[in-house]
Amino acid sequence: MGDLKIGLEIHGYLNMTNTKKLFCNCKIVHEAEPNTNICPICTSQPGSKPMLPNKEAVEKIIAVGLMLGCKINNKLLFQRKHYSWPDLPSGYQRTMSGSFGLPVGVNGDFLGIGIEEVHLEEDPARWDPLTGNVDYNRSGFPLVEIVTKPDFKSAEEVKHWLKTLLTTLSYIRAVDKKAGIKSDVNVSIAPRYVRTEVKNVNSISNIVKAINYEEQRQRREHKNIQQTRTYDDNSGETIFMRSKETAQDYMFIPEPDLPVIKVDEGLVKEIASKLPEKPSEKYKKYLCLGIDEVDAKTISSELVLAELFEKVIKEINPVFASRWFRRDVIAAINDNNMDYDDVNIDVSYLIDWFLLLEKKEVSPVVLKELLSKFIKENFNIKEYVKQHSLESVSDDLELKKLCQEAIKEKQAAVDDFKKGNEKALNAVVGQVMAKTKGKATPDKVNRIIKELIK
Amino acid sequence: MNIKEKQLLIRERKLLAVDNIKSFLEKIKKEDKSINSFIYVAEKEALEQAKIVDKKIRENKKVGRLAGLAVAVKSCINVKGMPITCASRTLKKYVGTYDADVIKKIKEEDGIIIGMTNMDEFACGSSGETSAYGLIQNPVAKGRIPGGSSSGSTAAVAAGFCDIALGTDTGGSIRNPASHCGVVGIKPSYGRVSRYGLVDLSMSLDQIGPLCKDVYGAALMLEVIAGKSDKDSTTYEEKTDSYSSFKNIKNLKVGLSKDFESLCVDKRIYELIMKKVAELIKKTNSNILNVDLKHVKLAVQTYYPLVYVEFFSGTRKFDGRRYGEKIENSCGEEVLRRILGGREISRAEYGGQYYRKSLAAKKEIAKDLEEAFKKVDVIITPVTPKLPHKIGEKVSFKDMYAYDAFTIPANLAGICAGVIPAGTIDGVPVGLQVMAPAFKEKLLFEVLNSL
Numbered sequence: 058m059g060d061l062k063i064g065l066e067i068h069g070y071l072n073m074t075n076t077k078k079l080f081c082n083c084k085i086v087h088e089a090e091p092n093t094n095i096c097p098i099c100t101s102q103p104g105s106k107p108m109l110p111n112k113e114a115v116e117k118i119i120a121v122g123l124m125l126g127c128k129i130n131n132k133l134l135f136q137r138k139h140y141s142w143p144d145l146p147s148g149y150q151r152t153m154s155g156s157f158g159l160p161v162g163v164n165g166d167f168l169g170i171g172i173e174e175v176h177l178e179e180d181p182a183r184w185d186p187l188t189g190n191v192d193y194n195r196s197g198f199p200l201v202e203i204v205t206k207p208d209f210k211s212a213e214e215v216k217h218w219l220k221t222l223l224t225t226l227s228y229i230r231a232v233d234k235k236a237g238i239k240s241d242v243n244v245s246i247a248p249r250y251v252r253t254e255v256k257n258v259n260s261i262s263n264i265v266k267a268i269n270y271e272e273q274r275q276r277r278e279h280k281n282i283q284q285t286r287t288y289d290d291n292s293g294e295t296i297f298m299r300s301k302e303t304a305q306d307y308m309f310i311p312e313p314d315l316p317v318i319k320v321d322e323g324l325v326k327e328i329a330s331k332l333p334e335k336p337s338e339k340y341k342k343y344l345c346l347g348i349d350e351v352d353a354k355t356i357s358s359e360l361v362l363a364e365l366f367e368k369v370i371k372e373i374n375p376v377f378a379s380r381w382f383r384r385d386v387i388a389a390i391n392d393n394n395m396d397y398d399d400v401n402i403d404v405s406y407l408i409d410w411f412l413l414l415e416k417k418e419v420s421p422v423v424l425k426e427l428l429s430k431f432i433k434e435n436f437n438i439k440e441y442v443k444q445h446s447l448e449s450v451s452d453d454l455e456l457k458k459l460c461q462e463a464i465k466e467k468q469a470a471v472d473d474f475k476k477g478n479e480k481a482l483n484a485v486v487g488q489v490m491a492k493t494k495g496k497a498t499p500d501k502v503n504r505i506i507k508e509l510i511k
Numbered sequence: 512m513n514i515k516e517k518q519l520l521i522r523e524r525k526l527l528a529v530d531n532i533k534s535f536l537e538k539i540k541k542e543d544k545s546i547n548s549f550i551y552v553a554e555k556e557a558l559e560q561a562k563i564v565d566k567k568i569r570e571n572k573k574v575g576r577l578a579g580l581a582v583a584v585k586s587c588i589n590v591k592g593m594p595i596t597c598a599s600r601t602l603k604k605y606v607g608t609y610d611a612d613v614i615k616k617i618k619e620e621d622g623i624i625i626g627m628t629n630m631d632e633f634a635c636g637s638s639g640e641t642s643a644y645g646l647i648q649n650p651v652a653k654g655r656i657p658g659g660s661s662s663g664s665t666a667a668v669a670a671g672f673c674d675i676a677l678g679t680d681t682g683g684s685i686r687n688p689a690s691h692c693g694v695v696g697i698k699p700s701y702g703r704v705s706r707y708g709l710v711d712l713s714m715s716l717d718q719i720g721p722l723c724k725d726v727y728g729a730a731l732m733l734e735v736i737a738g739k740s741d742k743d744s745t746t747y748e749e750k751t752d753s754y755s756s757f758k759n760i761k762n763l764k765v766g767l768s769k770d771f772e773s774l775c776v777d778k779r780i781y782e783l784i785m786k787k788v789a790e791l792i793k794k795t796n797s798n799i800l801n802v803d804l805k806h807v808k809l810a811v812q813t814y815y816p817l818v819y820v821e822f823f824s825g826t827r828k829f830d831g832r833r834y835g836e837k838i839e840n841s842c843g844e845e846v847l848r849r850i851l852g853g854r855e856i857s858r859a860e861y862g863g864q865y866y867r868k869s870l871a872a873k874k875e876i877a878k879d880l881e882e883a884f885k886k887v888d889v890i891i892t893p894v895t896p897k898l899p900h901k902i903g904e905k906v907s908f909k910d911m912y913a914y915d916a917f918t919i920p921a922n923l924a925g926i927c928a929g930v931i932p933a934g935t936i937d938g939v940p941v942g943l944q945v946m947a948p949a950f951k952e953k954l955l956f957e958v959l960n961s962l
Contacts, residue, residue, distance in 0.1 A: 097609045098742070101828055102589075102608055103589070103595065103605065103710045103828065103829075103834065104587075104588070104589045104595075104611060104706075104707070104708040104709050104710045104711070105609075105707065105708070105742075106706060106707050106714075106742060106743050106744065106745075107744065108741055108742055108744060109741075109744045137824055139824065139827055139857070141830055143832055146828060146833070147827060147828045148824075148826075148827020148828050148830055149824060149827055156859070156862075157863060157867075306858055306859045307859070308854070308857035308859065309859075310820055310821075310866060313713075313714035313715040313745075313821055314714050314743075314744065314745065315744050315745075316744055316745060
């Protein structure tokens with residue numbers, strides 16, 4: 058092993074807040090009635106010309122380039138990549154890649170993998186080979202393409218790297234996660250490193266399968282030639298498409314309908330200054346605070362979560378907060394079927410929630426139950442607790458009385474406990490919790506019961 | 512009657528727009544059979560529009576600058592609902608789905624589209640002989656070609672079938688027929704007029720421009736259609752002046768070039784131009800200066816690789832899946848030559864040595880002209896190196912390409928240029944070309960107006 062070289066060309070949809078296509082003002086809607094978001098430009102009617110590329114798309118792609126450590130070019134040049142296919146209304150695709158193109162970013166490095174280039178291109182339409190129908194809604198969506206150097210040594214490495222990449226890109230809301238990614242995968246093995254390209258593999262798990270299949274195939278077939286293959290989802294195999302000799306000539310020319318676009322240095326600096334810390338940086342930072350690896354990984358995987366967490370730990374012990382964040386805060390968000398972007402809780406309220414928890418002013422059981430409602434409705438938790446009299450039953454005498462009652466009522470459990478069944482005591486504690494409507498602290502109840510039956 | 516007079520008569524209700532249109536329609540019906548300048552006459556639409564304009568005037572509502580004037584449009588410019596054939600079998604069935612920017616502006620100014628004109632197929636030609644709808648006759652010099660590729664638009668103006676026409680000029684396609692038919696034709700600076708809606712010949716060179724019998728009409732039309740558009744990213748934020756109000760100019764520095772003289776095959780043309788220049792110098796108290804345009808003789812060789820490659824690219828959408836037949840299976844010889852040539856040049860193994868070399872040569876030619884314009888205000892040249900040939904005469908494609916030797920440099924340099932009749936030789940009209948720096952259309956019109 059160790060003789061494998063893998064490179065990726067990753068395609069994803071740019072996530073746009075102005076929801077306009079790359080070269081016209083048509084809306085970006087992923088699931089819409091066919092041919093409802095179209096115009097002469099994105100259907101490439103005779104005589105139509107592209108508008109200047111969507112400014113937000115250019116800014117987003119610069120941000121992607123910066124996140125991946127690329128050098129940002131000061132000029133952008135679109136090329137025409139010619140090929141004939143029913144989904145391509147103009148007979149060429151506008152892309153920054155190609156023999157004479159100027160991509161946005163070059164020479165990057167992301168977690169030890171070289172980034173060849175990052176560029177922008179337009180999506181073709183959707184063609185249904187069965188009906189022959191073409192839906193142009195998608196035509197002109199801005200696509201990001203990230204090309205790595207063949208620096209990967211294994212499918213496992215690719216998998217982890219891609220996951221981190223997606224997390225990182227989600228930090229800048231650059232890629233539409235719902236629309237998924239596609240990747241061309243280049244695989245070659247020692248000693249000859251004859252490159253095989255597997256086209257359009259559409260998920261991380263399929264990418265892993267395609268690499269594994271290719272590795273085995275190439276080890277088996279000694280006379281491997283440079284070729285392009287396709288991945289078959291059903292069989293998990295790659296299938297021969299064409300050899301290098303018959304490789305397509307895209308006849309790239311610079312797009313005459315678009316000027317060379319100057320990238321202002323000030324703009325790049327401004328974008329760079331607004332970039333968030335990378336997830337990997339946050340992860341390391343959390344570990345240094347003594348946070349558990351799993352907690353650190355989970356929290357840093359979502360920018361909204363991480364940012365919220367970092368505000369909370371200004372007031373709350375980070376290790377304590379991280380436990381609750383990783384399990385309960387995430388569970389509450391999921392309970393509500395919320396996107397992280399929709400989480401709109403006031404940090405001060407959330408800090409109050411943690412303070413109530415830390416100081417045991419309210420029982421954790423009560424706080425946990427409240428969390429889902431609290432995250433969704435965002436209210437003053439202190440007031441709420443007061444109004445609904447949810448403070449912990451901290452009156453020792455009162456609690457002692459309730460414990461004595463419970464011991465009587467659950468005598469069988471007490472006997473079991475005395476026989477050595479530790480868990481049996483839970484029934485008694487549960488009885489007390491029920492009596493207090495959860496307002497007691499289980500630890501304390503446990504302690505009192507143990508004392509009483511000693 | 513000139514355009515300025517007619518404009519006024521219509522506004523004062525002394526001439527109804529409807530009558531203006533009707534008289535053109537009658538003349539077209541009677542005379543265009545022998546000239547073949549129109550592919551489609553928009554009789555119904557034009558009369559309807561004319562009635563609307565008359566009504567506006569009757570009700571004292573504000574009307575646009577082109578109110579009631581008949582505009583003929585070259586068949587490669589999109590007009591919604593009209594056949595945009597590019598005079599090709601390929602687009603026989605294609606009907607415009609939207610208005611080009613220029614058409615939108617003309618309609619906003621109450622201009623009336625009278626029809627779609629015949630042309631060299633896909634604007635590939637300099638003679639008006641390559642249309643799938645039959646060749647176009649020169650209405651002024653009978654039996655000769657009208658020039659091209661805006662043959663029908665120019666012939667329609669010369670024959671009196673419209674007030675103003677739109678042509679397109681990639682290497683001389685407005686100026687060449689304007690010279691042969693004795694009318695005024697303007698190629699605006701690249702980026703002055705939006706190309707949105709113009710079916711591509713060569714995207715980096717194409718411009719839409721006006722053809723008219725008088726300078727005023729051409730200036731008026733350019734005034735309307737000029738300006739930046741979001742839908743053509745190659746248009747510029749340059750101020751558009753009022754081109755149609757001329758002041759008298761004096762003390763011009765007029766550039767002449769030896770390089771142009773040597774390109775003239777028919778020396779009588781050069782003599783005629785010199786005579787006109789002498790008149791201008793005298794009238795305006797101007798000076799002649801020689802300018803050195805050493806790369807200008809490379810213009811034709813530089814031009815064609817650019818046109819071939821861009822035309823090849825632009826026609827990929829005519830793949831038979833939409834619009835009509837696949838272009839390679841339905842076009843004429845010259846169109847096919849350019850597509851195949853463009854495909855060959857674009858092939859990867861040439862590594863861009865033709866297209867990119869041409870782009871570099873284009874820059875050199877532009878630089879020559881830029882240098883020249885530091886010394887002079889305008890440059891005056893012939894329009895074509897020889898008189899238009901007789902219809903039926905066999906002309907090699909290389910000789911055909913040579914027709915544009917004087918006109919191509921303006922396209923390559925992105926500057927503006929205009930043609931005005933200079934006189935006749937053997938009864939055949941001969942035009943004179945004035946070239947002015949990029950975005951100096953105002954100066955261009957003032958010089959043309961003084962000639």
